[in-house]
Amino acid sequence: MQENENISHENNDDDQHEHAHDDNDAEQHTHEHDDDGQHAHAHHHEESFISKYIFSLDHKMIGKQFLIYGLIMLFVGGGLALLFRWKLAYPEKPLPFIGVSQQYLDDGEVVTGADKRWERIFDSEKEEWVEVNMPAGVMTDAFYNMLFTMHATIMVFFVVVPILVGAFGNFLIPLMIGTRDMAFPVLNMLSFWLAVLAAIVMAVGFFVPDGHAASGWTGYAPLSADPQWTGVGWGQNLWAISLLIQGFSSLVGSINYITTVINMRAPGMTFFRLPLVIWSLFIVAILLLLAFPVLSSALALLIFDRLAGTTFFTTTAEGGGDPLLWQHLFWFFGHPEVYILILPGMGIASELIAVNSRKPIFGYHSMVYAMIAIAFLGWIVWGHHMFQSGMQPGMGAFFMTTTMLIAVPSAIKTFNWLGTMFKGSIRFTTPMLHGIAFVSMFVIGGLSGIYMANTPVDIFIHDTYYIVAHIHYVVFGGSLFAIFGGIVFWFPKMYGRYMNDALNKIHFWITFIAFNCTFFPMHILGVGGHRRRISNPLAETVGDVVTQESLFADMNIFITMSAFTLGFAQLILVFNFFWSIYKGKVAEKNPWHVTTLEWEAPTPVPHGNFEQIPTVHRGPYEYSVPGEESDWIPQTQPEPAPAGGGD
Amino acid sequence: MIHSELELSENRPLSNAKLGILILLGAETMLFAGLIGTFLVFRMGNDLWPPLSHANIQLPRVVTGINTVLLIISGYTMFLAQRAVQNDRVKDLRDYLIFTGALGLLFLIIQGSEWIQLIQKGLTLQSGVYGGIFYVLIGCHAVHVLGAVIWLIIVIGKAMAGKYSSISYTGVETCTIYWIYVVALWPVLYFLVYFA
Numbered sequence: 001m002q003e004n005e006n007i008s009h010e011n012n013d014d015d016q017h018e019h020a021h022d023d024n025d026a027e028q029h030t031h032e033h034d035d036d037g038q039h040a041h042a043h044h045h046e047e048s049f050i051s052k053y054i055f056s057l058d059h060k061m062i063g064k065q066f067l068i069y070g071l072i073m074l075f076v077g078g079g080l081a082l083l084f085r086w087k088l089a090y091p092e093k094p095l096p097f098i099g100v101s102q103q104y105l106d107d108g109e110v111v112t113g114a115d116k117r118w119e120r121i122f123d124s125e126k127e128e129w130v131e132v133n134m135p136a137g138v139m140t141d142a143f144y145n146m147l148f149t150m151h152a153t154i155m156v157f158f159v160v161v162p163i164l165v166g167a168f169g170n171f172l173i174p175l176m177i178g179t180r181d182m183a184f185p186v187l188n189m190l191s192f193w194l195a196v197l198a199a200i201v202m203a204v205g206f207f208v209p210d211g212h213a214a215s216g217w218t219g220y221a222p223l224s225a226d227p228q229w230t231g232v233g234w235g236q237n238l239w240a241i242s243l244l245i246q247g248f249s250s251l252v253g254s255i256n257y258i259t260t261v262i263n264m265r266a267p268g269m270t271f272f273r274l275p276l277v278i279w280s281l282f283i284v285a286i287l288l289l290l291a292f293p294v295l296s297s298a299l300a301l302l303i304f305d306r307l308a309g310t311t312f313f314t315t316t317a318e319g320g321g322d323p324l325l326w327q328h329l330f331w332f333f334g335h336p337e338v339y340i341l342i343l344p345g346m347g348i349a350s351e352l353i354a355v356n357s358r359k360p361i362f363g364y365h366s367m368v369y370a371m372i373a374i375a376f377l378g379w380i381v382w383g384h385h386m387f388q389s390g391m392q393p394g395m396g397a398f399f400m401t402t403t404m405l406i407a408v409p410s411a412i413k414t415f416n417w418l419g420t421m422f423k424g425s426i427r428f429t430t431p432m433l434h435g436i437a438f439v440s441m442f443v444i445g446g447l448s449g450i451y452m453a454n455t456p457v458d459i460f461i462h463d464t465y466y467i468v469a470h471i472h473y474v475v476f477g478g479s480l481f482a483i484f485g486g487i488v489f490w491f492p493k494m495y496g497r498y499m500n501d502a503l504n505k506i507h508f509w510i511t512f513i514a515f516n517c518t519f520f521p522m523h524i525l526g527v528g529g530h531r532r533r534i535s536n537p538l539a540e541t542v543g544d545v546v547t548q549e550s551l552f553a554d555m556n557i558f559i560t561m562s563a564f565t566l567g568f569a570q571l572i573l574v575f576n577f578f579w580s581i582y583k584g585k586v587a588e589k590n591p592w593h594v595t596t597l598e599w600e601a602p603t604p605v606p607h608g609n610f611e612q613i614p615t616v617h618r619g620p621y622e623y624s625v626p627g628e629e630s631d632w633i634p635q636t637q638p639e640p641a642p643a644g645g646g647d
Numbered sequence: 648m649i650h651s652e653l654e655l656s657e658n659r660p661l662s663n664a665k666l667g668i669l670i671l672l673g674a675e676t677m678l679f680a681g682l683i684g685t686f687l688v689f690r691m692g693n694d695l696w697p698p699l700s701h702a703n704i705q706l707p708r709v710v711t712g713i714n715t716v717l718l719i720i721s722g723y724t725m726f727l728a729q730r731a732v733q734n735d736r737v738k739d740l741r742d743y744l745i746f747t748g749a750l751g752l753l754f755l756i757i758q759g760s761e762w763i764q765l766i767q768k769g770l771t772l773q774s775g776v777y778g779g780i781f782y783v784l785i786g787c788h789a790v791h792v793l794g795a796v797i798w799l800i801i802v803i804g805k806a807m808a809g810k811y812s813s814i815s816y817t818g819v820e821t822c823t824i825y826w827i828y829v830v831a832l833w834p835v836l837y838f839l840v841y842f843a
Contacts, residue, residue, distance in 0.1 A: 183663040255670045263659050263666060293674045297681030301783065308772050310779035312685065321776050325688050329681055 047607075055193075057185035060605055062192050063171030064494060067487070069192075070163035071574060073199065077154035082567050084147040084535075087139045089553075089560035091536040099137025100130055112137075133211070142231060144535040145214035150206075152217030153239065156341065157246050158199055160479050164344040165250075165288065166195065168486055169257055169281045171494060175598035175605065176278050178266025178614045183259040187252045194249035198242045205238035213239035216533070218334070221313030221326035225305040237306055240299045247296045250288045257285035266597065268616035272368070273635065275596050275620040276361060279368050280347025283375045284340050291336035298329035327389055331382035339378040341475055343371060345438060345482030346413060352435030352485050353417050355594050357424030358631050360621040363416045370409035370416075377406045387458045396455045403453035410446050414439060425624070425631070429592070430504040434485025437512055441477025445470055448523065463533075466526025472519045484508070484573065491577075492591050496604035497584030503576040510569040517562035521555050528552060593632045596620050600636055668821045672828050675791070679832065682784045683839065689776045690843050697777045704770050706781075706841045707761050714757045715837050718792075721750035722830035729823045735813040737806070744803045744819075747826070751796040758789060781840060788829070788836055795829045798822050 056062060086095055094101070097114060104115040114137065118130070133143040170188065174181055182188045205212040212235035215223035223229045224236055261274075261282045274282075304310040311320040354361040361367060383391065383399035417439045426432065448470040452458050461467070484507075491499050529548045530537065537549035537556055590599040597616070601609050614636045622633040661669070690696055697704045728743035762782075770778045802822045805811065811819055 184667060251671075251674050255667050255674075258670050259663050259667045263661070263663050289670060289674050290677045293678035294681040297678050297685070300787075301682075301685065304772070304779065304783060310772055310776075310783075312776060312779055316775070321779075322688060322692065325685060328688075329685070332681075 055189060057181070057189055058607055059170045059174050059182045059185070059188060060494070060609075062188050063167045063169070065192050066162050066166030066170060066195070067494075069195065069199070070159050070167060071577070073154055073158040073162070074570070075574075077151050077159055078567050078570065080147045080151040080154070082564060083139070084144055084151070085560040085563045087144050087147075087535060088537055089557040091538050092138060094137025095134065095139060099134055102136035105131050105135070129207075139535075141535040142211065142214060145230065145533075146212045146232075146235070148533060149213050149216050149239075150202075153213070153243075154202070155475070156217060156337070157243060158195075158202070160341050160475060160483070161250070161288075162195060163483050164348075164479060165257075165281065165284055165340070166192070166253065168277070168344060168348065168483075168490075169253070169285070171490065172598060173257060173260055173278060173281060174264070175493075175601060175609060176275050176596055177261060177264060177269055178597045178610065178616060179260070179264040180608045180610070180613070182256050183264055184252075184256050187256050191249045191253040191256065194245055194252070198245035198249060201238055201245060202242040205235045205242070208234040208238065211235050218330055219302070219326070220330075221302070221305075221323040222315075225302060225313040225323070225326070227306065237303065240303050240306075244296055244299050244303075247292045247299075250292045254285040254289040257281060258289065261285075266614050266616055269597075269635075270616075272365070273616055273619050275347075276350040276364070276367055276371075277344070277347035280343045280350075280371055283371050284343050287336045287340050287343075287375055287378065291333045291340070294329060295333035295337075298326060298333070301329075302326070324386075324389060324391060327386050328382070331385045332379075334385065335382040336375075336378045338474075339374055342442075342478050343374065345442075345479040346371065348482040348486040348489075349417065349435045349438040350420075351594075351596075352431045352482075352489055353420050353439070354621050354623065355489075355592055356427045356429055356432035356435065357421045358427070358623045359420055359424040360619075360623055361416065362419030362422075363412070364619065364621060366412055367416055370412040373409040374406060377402060377409070381406065384453055384458075387455050388462045400453055400455050404450060407446070407450055414443055414446075430501060430508055431485045431489035431592075433505070433508050433512075434481045434488065437481040437508070438478055438485065441473055441481060441515075445473030445477055448473065461526050463531060464526035465522040465530045465532055468532055469519050469522035469526060472522070476515060476519070481511075484511070487573075487577070489592065490598075491580065491584075492587030493598055493601075493603060493605065495581050495584070496587055497580050498587050498591070499576050499580040499584060503572055507569060507572040507576065510572070511566060514562050514566035514569060518559055518566050521559055525552050525555060595622055595632050595634050597635055600634060662817060664817050664821050665824065668824050672824070675828065679787070679836075682780075682787055683836075686780050686784055686839065686843075689780055693777075696843065698775060701770060701774055701777055704765070704768060704777075707764070708841050710757065710761060711837060711841055714754055715834055717750050717757075718754050718830050718833050721747045721754070722827050724750065725823050725826045725830075729816070729819055732806075732811050732816040732819050733813055737809065737811070740811065740819070741803070741806050744799065744806055748796055748799045748803060751792055751799065751826075755789060755792055755796070758785070784836065784840060788833060791829050791832075795822075795826050798825065 051057075053061065056065070083095065086093075093099075094112075094114070098117070100115050100118050101111040103109045103111050104118070110116050110119055133140055139147075170182070210227075210231055210233040212232070213219065213224070214230040214232050215236065219236075219239070224240075227233055227236070230236070261278065265274075301310070301312045305312050305314065305321075313321050313323050313326045315321065315323065350361055350367060381399055381403045383395050384403045387396050387399070421436075448466065452461060452467065452470060488499055488504055491497070526532075528551070530552050531549065534542075534547075534549055537547075538553060539547060540550060541547060587603055589603050592599075597614055598605075600614055602611070616635045617638045618633065618635055620635055622635075624631045625633055695702075724743050724747045728740050728747060731737075731739035731743055770781070772779055772782050799822060802818055805818055
């Protein structure tokens with residue numbers, strides 16, 4: 001009975017599918033796509049430009065859309081960071097290139113090069129905006145607040161998650177588990193376009209009166225809940241609305257991922273034959289599914305506070321709400337979110353390291369269980385963000401203990417990566433360099449995390465540049481290096497061409513060195529007492545308080561120079577990326593000699609992925625198996641008959 | 648396109664659609680967990696509930712209790728609708744679906760009229776955290792009931808058109824799962840909010 005039902009659903013779905021395609025065909029007979037003639041399955045349909053590249057239902061195209069979306073937002077978020085880095089190094093000097101002079105603002109007299117550029121591009125209405133945010137070309141404190149808030153918001157919600165989960169998840173899951181597409185292709189498309197809508201709403205916030213959200217990416221109440229504290233009006237509302245939309249996007253995406261991994265695996269693809277990157281994406285989809293709705297509830301309450309006159313997060317004379325409640329809700333989402341940012345990076349690094357060490361991943365099962373443990377512990381550590389918030393002190397001890405427990409599965413993973421590389425035939429390809437960078441930077445970021453988990457230490461380094469260094473070592477040194485490595489590694493499968501390796505190596509080394517020059521000194525700043533979110537480190541006093549930050553002026557200049565190097569180095573990657581799509585060397589089917597299923601599909605991967613759904617016979621990391629001639633055995637290769645086994 | 652891969656479905660205890668809905672319910676649960684957690688924080692932080700400024704407010708326990716019973720009955724009739732389609736009793740399916748939808752609408756109408764009375768008595772969204780969390784939490788559930796009713800109307804339309812039979816009723820099944828979730832959530836909120 002049950003089986004009959006399933007089969008009939010299949011037929012139903014199928015009919016609808018066919019129907020949609022037939023419609024397309026009727027409309028678009030003129031478009032021919034001979035170049036992807038590798039379609040093996042019987043029902044091949046030509047697709048129009050719009051249905052192929054814009055409103056595509058194909059998981060590979062949606063993955064590429066997410067990738068390009070994320071790369072664009074990476075430059076927006078990175079650009080904001082460079083702007084406020086200038087302020088931190090030279091708080092009183094006009095911004096280079098775009099900071100217009102006061103004469104120009106006063107009477108339109110062109111004095112500097114920046115004036116000329118501004119004159120050429122914009123009309124006078126825009127000058128009011130400049131007058132408010134950059135009088136005489138110098139960034140105001142309020143503008144600085146907005147910039148660092150939006151830098152983090154964009155990097156977390158619009159760069160790292162869309163690339164790691166949206167792009168790699170979409171591209172890799174169906175290919176690596178051996179199926180034709182996601183379980184719900186329409187929801188998949190919806191997920192992408194909701195993310196685009198969220199980005200548009202977020203972008204509009206820059207241009208509303210009173211500027212964009214300025215209460216930090218954490219949006220702590222009452223800063224965020226009551227406009228009187230930051231002076232921000234609709235910017236903060238749009239920030240919340242945009243994140244709500246992004247929440248819907250994540251929700252439909254994660255439903256899709258979980259269903260696909262549970263229901264659509266190829267014959268023989270058991271859970272413990274899944275590549276680790278699929279495991280990581282599966283776990284992250286569960287985290288996203290369960291964590292984001294909590295943020296959504298908090299954002300809804302925040303919007304009510306701002307627009308409907310409720311007092312959930314502000315205190316009033318008659319009692320009112322609780323600002324700490326926002327922190328609890330936010331970090332109950334926020335800490336799983338931190339693992340959402342790093343777990344797929346761990347998965348990608350595992351692939352890169354195993355493939356390029358030509359060895360099975362060391363301790364496959366322990367890698368999986370470690371990820372599950374990290375995901376589970378992620379739910380009970382949120383209070384470590386709130387040691388200084390005035391929450392009940394006894395809770396601090398609990399959160400300190402659970403937080404330090406996370407070091408155990410993290411260390412298991414780190415030693416497993418080292419064990420994988422140990423005595424391997426390591427190929428120092430660009431993806432491998434990124435993989436090694438991931439592991440080493442993750443170790444630094446992870447260790448600084450343990451320092452901060454100690455409540456007594458945290459009293460000292462809380463809200464200093466130490467935390468800024470920590471988060472960037474994990475999210476840039478970890479996630480972004482994994483993203484770069486993953487892009488180079490899977491590029492031949494995505495676009496059927498290689499990226500230019502010389503450019504990739506240059507990009508890697510500049511990025512690696514500039515990254516460490518940018519963020520390592522921040523540890524020293526933090527321990528020295530340089531507070532985070534200070535807009536003018538040269539000020540001797542703020543109010544009545546004598547500040548320490550001016551002692552670090554030279555280091556701030558060094559960091560800013562490194563940050564600009566780091567930022568501009570990314571242009572190499574982007575140039576290489578787009579140039580290689582059209583001009584790169586044509587790639588063969590399995591250039592890195594990888595065992596997993598995505599490399600069994602033809603290159604470029606046709607609609608429907610596989611000529612025939614593969615059958616899986618072995619685990620994902622069969623490299624350098626003793627007694628075998630080849631140093632890699634595809635997952636699809638059957639086990640030899642038992643009688644002939646042995647030697 | 649997938650004809651040759653029917654064997655794929657062999658090891659699936661749940662169809663994609665059913666599994667997808669169940670996963671969605673996980674997210675819904677966390678959404679309500681956030682709001683219920685907020686409610687509990689406010690409730691435990693205030694000895695006087697409702698606070699002195701709204702001491703005259705008495706939430707309509709009896710009417711809402713009756714409403715609760717109505718909703719639970721609708722959950723049962725929805726279950727009967729699914730049983731009917733499983734046994735190919737197509738007419739029963741339509742009747743039960745329509746009855747269920749009517750109960751859902753009645754629930755919303757009664758709750759709406761209660762809200763109007765409460766607002767007239769002076770309990771509004773701006774009545775401190777007491778009024779705020781009452782309207783947001785109960786309202787969030789009401790929006791879910793409304794969504795479920797709209798979904799049910801679509802299912803009724805399809806049932807009228809004769810789209811369901813004992814071998815093809817995924818649409819009824821997924822809607823039933825969602826409906827029963829929304830129904831089962833309500834008594835929790837009722838006892839928490841009206842009796843806390």
